[in-house]
Amino acid sequence: MHDGIELEGKGRPTAVVVTSEFVHEAHVQRAALGMTGLDPVVIDHPLSTLTEAEIERRIDQVVAQVEAAWLATQR
Numbered sequence: 001m002h003d004g005i006e007l008e009g010k011g012r013p014t015a016v017v018v019t020s021e022f023v024h025e026a027h028v029q030r031a032a033l034g035m036t037g038l039d040p041v042v043i044d045h046p047l048s049t050l051t052e053a054e055i056e057r058r059i060d061q062v063v064a065q066v067e068a069a070w071l072a073t074q075r
Contacts, residue, residue, distance in 0.1 A: 001029040001040070008038055015069035017062065019045035041065045 004016035018026045018040045026040040043058045050058070 001026050001033070001038070004038060005030065005033050005035045008035060013070045013072060014038070015041050015066040017041045017043060017066070019043055019047050021045035039069070041069060 001016055004014040007014040016026065016038065020042055023040065023042055030036055030038050041062050043062055047055065047058070
């Protein structure tokens with residue numbers, strides 16, 4: 001979240017990807033850092049134990065969310 005907030009603050013549209021296990025923490029961090037409009041893109045947890053093919057399927061599930069975050073004109 002910190003990097004995403006820094007990039008957003010510089011005017012660069014950002015998609016912060018978190019696993020479902022860390023959504024609460026992402027919301028707490030964005031509130032503490034003053035950017036409540038930065039919604040994380042959420043993928044299923046876990047990620048580290050997946051095969052490359054499984055990770056690609058997870059990516060396919062969130063492409064639309066990432067594109068929407070990048071193309072957002074207002075936060």
